[in-house]
Amino acid sequence: MAKKILLAIDQGTTSTRSMSFDTAGKPRKVSRQEFAQHYPEHGWVEHDVEDIWKDVKKTLGDVAEEDGGDIQAIGITNQRETVVVWDRETGEAVHNAIVWQDRRTAKFCAELKAQGYEDEVRAKTGLILDPYFSGTKLKWILDNVKGARKRADKGELAFGTIDSFLLWRLTGGKVHATDASNASRTLLYDIHKGQWDADLCKMLDIPESLLPEVKDNSTIFGETDKKLLGRAIPIGGMAGDQQAAVVGQACFKRGDAKSTYGTGCFVLLNTGDKALKSDNGLLTTIAYSIGGKTTYALEGSIFVAGAAVKWLRDGLGLIHRAADTNDLANKLDDNHGVYMVPGFVGLGAPHWDPDARATITGLTFDATGAHIARAALESVAYQTADLVDAMVADGAKETRTIRVDGGMAANDWFCQFLADMLDTKVERPANIETTVAGAAYLAGLAVGVWDKLEDVAASWKEERAFEPQMKKGKREDLKKGWLDALARSRSKIPA
Numbered sequence: 001m002a003k004k005i006l007l008a009i010d011q012g013t014t015s016t017r018s019m020s021f022d023t024a025g026k027p028r029k030v031s032r033q034e035f036a037q038h039y040p041e042h043g044w045v046e047h048d049v050e051d052i053w054k055d056v057k058k059t060l061g062d063v064a065e066e067d068g069g070d071i072q073a074i075g076i077t078n079q080r081e082t083v084v085v086w087d088r089e090t091g092e093a094v095h096n097a098i099v100w101q102d103r104r105t106a107k108f109c110a111e112l113k114a115q116g117y118e119d120e121v122r123a124k125t126g127l128i129l130d131p132y133f134s135g136t137k138l139k140w141i142l143d144n145v146k147g148a149r150k151r152a153d154k155g156e157l158a159f160g161t162i163d164s165f166l167l168w169r170l171t172g173g174k175v176h177a178t179d180a181s182n183a184s185r186t187l188l189y190d191i192h193k194g195q196w197d198a199d200l201c202k203m204l205d206i207p208e209s210l211l212p213e214v215k216d217n218s219t220i221f222g223e224t225d226k227k228l229l230g231r232a233i234p235i236g237g238m239a240g241d242q243q244a245a246v247v248g249q250a251c252f253k254r255g256d257a258k259s260t261y262g263t264g265c266f267v268l269l270n271t272g273d274k275a276l277k278s279d280n281g282l283l284t285t286i287a288y289s290i291g292g293k294t295t296y297a298l299e300g301s302i303f304v305a306g307a308a309v310k311w312l313r314d315g316l317g318l319i320h321r322a323a324d325t326n327d328l329a330n331k332l333d334d335n336h337g338v339y340m341v342p343g344f345v346g347l348g349a350p351h352w353d354p355d356a357r358a359t360i361t362g363l364t365f366d367a368t369g370a371h372i373a374r375a376a377l378e379s380v381a382y383q384t385a386d387l388v389d390a391m392v393a394d395g396a397k398e399t400r401t402i403r404v405d406g407g408m409a410a411n412d413w414f415c416q417f418l419a420d421m422l423d424t425k426v427e428r429p430a431n432i433e434t435t436v437a438g439a440a441y442l443a444g445l446a447v448g449v450w451d452k453l454e455d456v457a458a459s460w461k462e463e464r465a466f467e468p469q470m471k472k473g474k475r476e477d478l479k480k481g482w483l484d485a486l487a488r489s490r491s492k493i494p495a
């Protein structure tokens with residue numbers, strides 16, 4: 001008899017992967033596809049949703065076939081905030097997906113701020129008025145795609161983040177739903193009441209008929225169309241990728257923290273049933289909602305982490321592979337005063353400066369490619385340290401250790417430097433693909449493979465821990481250099 005397995009899809013910013021897991025939570029097979037990024041104008045970032053759908057079908061089919069197990073359920077996790085609007089009749093998108101990194105609504109966000117909406121937005125959604133989040137992107141589509149607003153008013157269109165769009169396609173157009181973690185990134189969802197907010201919809205001129213139903217993260221969302229995998233399979237879990245990583249890293253207790261290093265970097269600290277308000281530029285977000293009980297997190301979001309390394313490879317041609325940065329950084333005994341601030345799409349938390357730009361400072365004639373590579377890796381650690389400092393300033397005392405994952409966490413030099421900058425133990429799990437694992441766990445929970453999330457925690461295993469080794473004085477000197485470089489990248493010199 002075929003072994004029972006779970007499948008999960010991780011639809012990320014630069015790649016889509018599907019993975020199978022056994023019922024002890026152990027990974028089995030994986031299939032991955034990179035897809036095209038579109039930059040139609042300065043600061044704009046789009047995805048062709050048909051590329052995404054094609055890759056989801058391919059990777060899912062590959063894994064199901066290669067694994068050959070008996071699929072119990074499917075989980076979905078996704079790049080968050082990215083907006084899709086599609087026709088309910090044909091399932092076709094009316095525009096490319098507008099990606100979370102896209103800055104086209106920066107001016108509109110500034111106008112809303114000037115009109116005094118920031119406090120209400122913050123209080124209800126835990127977010128701030130930044131183009132990062134879905135709401136203003138959704139409004140842009142309605143205002144700029146010919147006929148879209150009229151069709152939306154007539155109820156012909158549907159909005160969703162990528163999870164929701166994939167659910168629609170996987171169920172053959174039968175289910176229009178999302179989960180609480182993805183809803184909490186839209187600017188339209190009241191995270192305390194657990195419902196779409198009519199005033200926020202009014203602020204952004206969004207008809208509520210466009211919005212998906214919001215469900216818990218672990219529940220039967222629907223069944224796949226038989227045509228896809230030969231039979232209908234329940235879709236049992238959905239979560240934004242950073243929240244799925246919280247689950248995959250087994251950060252179930254208050255004070256547990258994880259940091260994921262993919263395209264961007266996202267630090268989430270579990271704050272239990274308390275939605276802690278940040279006074280230091282962090283976001284309050286839903287970590288997961290299970291059995292009607294919501295767990296919150298404080299989040300620090302950095303827009304560029306691994307993407308800076310990708311730029312070294314694709315933009316500068318300085319390295320062949322992302323992993324080369326490890327040896328380049330190791331070659332130097334020090335950064336020799338060279339810093340990079342990777343503000344390629346502005347700066348996220350805790351600065352929220354959409355007009356900041358990337359800078360490299362401290363260059364002299366003896367600087368080499370190794371200095372630039374090291375500066376890119378260092379910059380991600382300094383930014384993480386800024387976020388953790390903000391969490392501590394917000395009253396989060398319990399950041400005992402931090403669990404890392406994502407593509408860049410494979411870099412040993414980076415992980416050690418991170419431990420040194422945070423002055424905290426950094427734990428790397430044996431399965432670095434925690435995001436997709438989190439989605440599989442949520443799906444397994446919904447169909448009774450596990451009784452409770454904590455059962456899954458048993459499958460979390462440490463691969464390596466990095467202990468801080470740097471002296472305090474050295475750390476402080478490096479951070480001072482970073483703060484100086486940071487000030488130079490800002491759109492306005494901070495007061």
Ligand SMILES: Nc1ncnc2c1ncn2[C@@H]1O[C@H](COP(=O)(O)OP(=O)(O)O)[C@@H](O)[C@H]1O
Binds near residue numbers: 013014
């Ligand atoms: N060994 C490495 N050292 C540094 N960066 C790396 C390494 N391996 C991958 N990366 C970076 O990590 C990112 C890929 O991570 P991944 O988790 O797949 O991202 P995403 O889900 O955002 O597409 C890329 O931006 C890449 O440059």
Ligand SMILES: O=P(O)(O)OC[C@H](O)CO
Binds near residue numbers: 079241262
């Ligand atoms: O695709 P990732 O892994 O870079 O994650 C993107 C985030 O969800 C954006 O908020």
